[in-house]
Amino acid sequence: MTLPPARASWFLAACVVVAGCAPSGAAPADAKASAASVDASATPDASDSSYVARRIEAEPAVPVNGFRIVFFDVGQGDAILVQTGTGETLLVDGGKSDSLLHDRLQRLGVDHIDAIVATHGDADHIGGLLAALEDYDVGTVYWNGSTDKDTSIFKAFFAAVVAEGSTVGVLKRGDRIELGEFHAVVVNPRNPLTGDSNGDSVVLSFGCLGTKVLLTGDAEFGAETDMATAGVLEDIDVLKVAHHGANSATSDAFLATIKPEVGILSVGQKNAYGHPAAATVDRLNHAGVALWTTDVTDQDDSIELVTDCGSPYVVRRVYGVR
């Protein structure tokens, strides 16, 4: 079944960060502090020049030569939607809750999903994908081919993929996902797999000049070293911080290699796992990475990146209405 495009309200309220221009307060730690001061329960005040406020009545346009990424606030977990300027849609992970992902996709007006990537088999990445498979006709589902998960959620996910009749693709380092003009390069996992669930996360590298993005799943130090050794890491602009900011990922050496300007942390409030770890945040701060997190308020704190692959990219906070 395909959902009709949602016409629901979708407020954007943002401190706009443009490549090369620091967020208010300049220091990454202040970026979060600044965002935390936003009262998300109120309608954004368009007269406040520190915010851009606009109401979207239909699906927002994606620059025709570029792409848009929405890092959904799904609490503890990852759910990342990539929309290309030519209309292709790629969903990378789905968070833990199928109802939450359903809500996020519907309110954003997503009317089709061409492909899904399940970075690895943890529940906070694949649980919500059941909603995507239920709601949309998904052409291809990619995963890393790991059979080390014997959990009920993994079995349910795989049963849903089979029931959907999607093409199933196994991703290893060096593979490419191609959707129209858009392509993403797989830089992890290695082949053969390591057997470590997080370490075998699918890591995707894509973008254009001035907007290079790395989506890391829950890859940890071992995978970072392995990718560096394989020579597949490059200078990027935007990093989806691995494993929700756990202290087992995002080493100084990794940051020194990829040199991100912006870091997106997908993490739940009052986190039972202690994510993000203070030491990881310190490493990101020390590397000069402007951090954006999804746990600032009790409401939807999704984060959007938009680029036309010519002008500087824009990162902003997206408030849905609960």
Ligand SMILES: [Zn+2]
């Ligand atoms: Zn995770």
